Amino acid sequence: MLTDTRPPVTATGAEDAEHALRAKRVRRARRRANRAVFLFLGPWFFGLAAFTAGPIIASLYFSFTDYNLLGSPSWSGLDNYAGLLDDVHYRNALRVTFIYVVVSVPLSTAAALLVAVMLSGNRRGIGLYRATYYLPSLLGGSVAIAVLWRQIFGADGLVNQLLALSRLDGLIEAVFGVEPGTSWIGNPDHALNTLIILHIWQFGAPMVIFLAGIKQIPADLIESAAVDGASRVQRFFRITLPLLSPLVFFNLVLGMIGAFKAFTPAYVVSNGRGGPADSTLFYTLHLYATAFRFRDMGAASAMAWIMLAVIAIFTAGMFLTARYWVYYGDQVKLR
Amino acid sequence: MRTRRINRRRLLGGAVLLGAGTAGLPILTGCGDNGGGGGGNRPLRFAWWGNPERDERTNNAVRLWSDRSGRTVNTEPANWEDYWASLTTQVAGGNTPDLMQQDYQYLKEYVDNGSLLALDDYVPDPLQIDQIPEDTVNSGRFNDALYAISMGYNTFALVSNKGVLADAGVEQPDDTLTWSEFFDLAVRISENTPDGVYGSENAMNAMEPFECWLRQRGKELYTADGRLAYTAADVEEWFQYWMDLIAAGGCFTTEQDAEGTGALEDRGVPTRTGGFDFHWSNVITAFVDLTDDEVGVSQYPQGDAPNSPNGQYYKASMYLAVPADANDPDAAVDLMSALIFDPEIAGELGFERGIPAAEPVRAALEPNLSEAEQLSLDYVTSLEGVVGPVPPPPPGAHAQIYEQFTFFSEEAGFGNLTVADAAQQFFDEASRLLEA
Numbered sequence: 001m002l003t004d005t006r007p008p009v010t011a012t013g014a015e016d017a018e019h020a021l022r023a024k025r026v027r028r029a030r031r032r033a034n035r036a037v038f039l040f041l042g043p044w045f046f047g048l049a050a051f052t053a054g055p056i057i058a059s060l061y062f063s064f065t066d067y068n069l070l071g072s073p074s075w076s077g078l079d080n081y082a083g084l085l086d087d088v089h090y091r092n093a094l095r096v097t098f099i100y101v102v103v104s105v106p107l108s109t110a111a112a113l114l115v116a117v118m119l120s121g122n123r124r125g126i127g128l129y130r131a132t133y134y135l136p137s138l139l140g141g142s143v144a145i146a147v148l149w150r151q152i153f154g155a156d157g158l159v160n161q162l163l164a165l166s167r168l169d170g171l172i173e174a175v176f177g178v179e180p181g182t183s184w185i186g187n188p189d190h191a192l193n194t195l196i197i198l199h200i201w202q203f204g205a206p207m208v209i210f211l212a213g214i215k216q217i218p219a220d221l222i223e224s225a226a227v228d229g230a231s232r233v234q235r236f237f238r239i240t241l242p243l244l245s246p247l248v249f250f251n252l253v254l255g256m257i258g259a260f261k262a263f264t265p266a267y268v269v270s271n272g273r274g275g276p277a278d279s280t281l282f283y284t285l286h287l288y289a290t291a292f293r294f295r296d297m298g299a300a301s302a303m304a305w306i307m308l309a310v311i312a313i314f315t316a317g318m319f320l321t322a323r324y325w326v327y328y329g330d331q332v333k334l335r
Numbered sequence: 336m337r338t339r340r341i342n343r344r345r346l347l348g349g350a351v352l353l354g355a356g357t358a359g360l361p362i363l364t365g366c367g368d369n370g371g372g373g374g375g376n377r378p379l380r381f382a383w384w385g386n387p388e389r390d391e392r393t394n395n396a397v398r399l400w401s402d403r404s405g406r407t408v409n410t411e412p413a414n415w416e417d418y419w420a421s422l423t424t425q426v427a428g429g430n431t432p433d434l435m436q437q438d439y440q441y442l443k444e445y446v447d448n449g450s451l452l453a454l455d456d457y458v459p460d461p462l463q464i465d466q467i468p469e470d471t472v473n474s475g476r477f478n479d480a481l482y483a484i485s486m487g488y489n490t491f492a493l494v495s496n497k498g499v500l501a502d503a504g505v506e507q508p509d510d511t512l513t514w515s516e517f518f519d520l521a522v523r524i525s526e527n528t529p530d531g532v533y534g535s536e537n538a539m540n541a542m543e544p545f546e547c548w549l550r551q552r553g554k555e556l557y558t559a560d561g562r563l564a565y566t567a568a569d570v571e572e573w574f575q576y577w578m579d580l581i582a583a584g585g586c587f588t589t590e591q592d593a594e595g596t597g598a599l600e601d602r603g604v605p606t607r608t609g610g611f612d613f614h615w616s617n618v619i620t621a622f623v624d625l626t627d628d629e630v631g632v633s634q635y636p637q638g639d640a641p642n643s644p645n646g647q648y649y650k651a652s653m654y655l656a657v658p659a660d661a662n663d664p665d666a667a668v669d670l671m672s673a674l675i676f677d678p679e680i681a682g683e684l685g686f687e688r689g690i691p692a693a694e695p696v697r698a699a700l701e702p703n704l705s706e707a708e709q710l711s712l713d714y715v716t717s718l719e720g721v722v723g724p725v726p727p728p729p730p731g732a733h734a735q736i737y738e739q740f741t742f743f744s745e746e747a748g749f750g751n752l753t754v755a756d757a758a759q760q761f762f763d764e765a766s767r768l769l770e771a
Contacts, residue, residue: 069423070448186594276593277745292420
């Protein structure tokens with residue numbers, strides 16, 4: 001930034017005055033430009049303050065109040081936070097959400113990477129395959145797919161019919177102890193698994209990112225490794241994966257944040273109840289029920305802030321581990 | 336009828352008034368000989384929860400009122416769940432609809448929060464409450480002021496699929512059926528019908544039949560001061576009854592029940608997979624429409640103790656209420672009055688919200704009833720004189736307590752908890768919620 005427009009000390013008086021004048025003009029022009037910047041940014045600042053920052057601060061305040069939406073909030077200190085500890089459903093919601101995040105995020109990232117590697121070649125009609133594999137993540141978040149999931153995993157659903165047709169149901173019973181005709185979504189032991197499968201199925205977005213990453217890997221690296229006799233698997237683990245590790249990290253972090261915030265599938269599959277027996281009670285679902293069904297906006301706001309803290313801690317944790325396994329090309333690895 | 340300053344208003348033109356901060360300026364209610372014609376009036380907003388049939392009937396009724404009054408009405412139907420979420424948000428934001436449907440469960444809370452308008456100034460004109468049974472009117476009265484009027488009333492109804500019963504060689508029961516007889520009947524139906532057909536819906540997690548069952552024992556869900564009016568032992572006995580019925584194969588399992596969407600058309604009676612279902616009487620007509628077989632109706636099973644009361648009461652099904660900060664309360668009350676007392680307009684609603692509360696409306700409908708409506712009317716009126724008193728309004732935590740009831744019944748049903756533990760934990764949790 002150009003802040004010092006004063007002339008050198010050796011200048012004459014006339015030059016001095018001229019310089020001062022010019023400097024003044026420049027400053028005024030700059031101030032005018034600044035004003036225009038703020039004018040154009042104004043609506044955005046207003047939107048940020050009124051629709052983002054305002055509600056966020058309000059929810060922090062509400063989290064310390066007893067507020068049922070109808071009356072006005074009354075200060076209750078830390079009661080909401082303490083009350084959550086007593087709430088068995090809150091603990092269930094935490095457990096269900098942690099399981100969901102810990103299981104589904106690595107699996108869906110792995111699925112995305114696997115499919116991306118398979119689709120990275122240049123075969124005929126590869127575009128069509130890529131589009132097809134991307135399709136589920138366009139549909140996956142929608143209510144229609146969650147409804148479809150109910151049908152597929154119901155007692156008379158597609159899964160059970162296929163199992164019966166292929167006579168695999170007996171095998172499943174022998175191995176997993178699941179009786180034929182079990183409703184996968186009606187049974188608390190399996191309901192969460194169907195939602196995890198639904199999540200894994202939506203690997204499209206990370207897949208596209210991985211595909212782009214694979215295309216960036218210099219072909220000569222892979223070629224020379226192949227010439228040196230590295231197998232496909234070795235090439236993947238020794239070259240592709242390390243070079244993709246920043247993207248793996250990126251997808252894991254985004255996936256984790258998204259999974260913590262997942263709402264629609266559980267809401268639709270369980271009719272908004274998180275049932276059976278809290279087995280699909282996602283954190284956000286419990287938060288929504290607390291806010292709007294039980295009209296305890298104070299406790300719901302407290303839950304939202306705890307969620308923020310949890311996500312922040314998890315994200316920070318991942319960044320801390322990143323230095324041990326994420327490889328950026330410009331770094332020299334010291335062992 | 337309130338027709339104030341109509342000529343001046345016309346002179347000025349509605350549009351001018353619209354912008355002029357309507358607070359101080361009385362806007363006519365748009366009824367009567369002047370023909371209304373408030374083209375420039377702000378449209379009224381009317382919100383209710385419902386289902387496609389109710390929405391259509393209500394829209395038709397509102398259209399009739401609009402034609403008559405010249406006022407536009409924007410209708411805002413929603414399902415139960417979304418309705419309450421959006422209504423509370425609208426109340427909080429000062430954006431409440433001019434006329435809202437209310438429920439006994441929430442009414443007291445809205446009154447206590449000062450969100451509703453006292454209607455006493457509008458009695459008896461246009462609100463002719465002497466056309467409604469006194470008990471029903473009083474259920475909308477709090478602290479000696481009238482805040483809401485019921486559109487109709489219901490009773491508990493045990494709905495049956497007579498085809499399923501006939502397949503099992505079982506007679507449609509009458510109103511003397513007891514819970515233990517019901518148990519045997521349900522098991523017999525399951526045994527004498529093909530696999531996948533059950534004697535009864537699983538009502539273990541439903542608080543309505545639990546309430547009826549409690550009342551048969553001289554208890555209630557809540558005391559007048561909002562505490563639990565039953566014990567953990569009652570809950571345990573109720574859970575155990577259904578656990579036994581599940582084990583005997585007489586009703587759907589917990590898993591089957593959990594898989595269901597709860598939508599009427601998916602339930603046992605319409606799909607011919609269940610003999611009996613526990614419901615409110617206003618859904619009788621819907622059940623008849625959805626079911627190919629003949630539908631039977633009787634009271635919930637009776638208490639096994641001799642001379643126990645039947646547990647029934649006339650539940651005011653849906654109320655109409657006007658917000659305290661209504662822009663145009665006169666017009667809102669006029670629409671409300673038409674929907675409850677006007678035989679033509681209220682007649683459009685039929686029996687969908689229960690038996691119409693106003694006697695003249697019911698009388699006007701009677702000659703042209705469908706078979707289903709006749710069934711419904713006959714059943715509900717057959718209880719006249721034998722229903723018990725209306726229970727006190729449930730406390731604000733009821734919705735959350737109901738959810739605990741469902742949760743702990745599932746915990747027992749899936750074997751995660753013993754019946755005794757589930758009942759005790761539910762009871763503790765419900766008590767805690769009421770103290771909070």
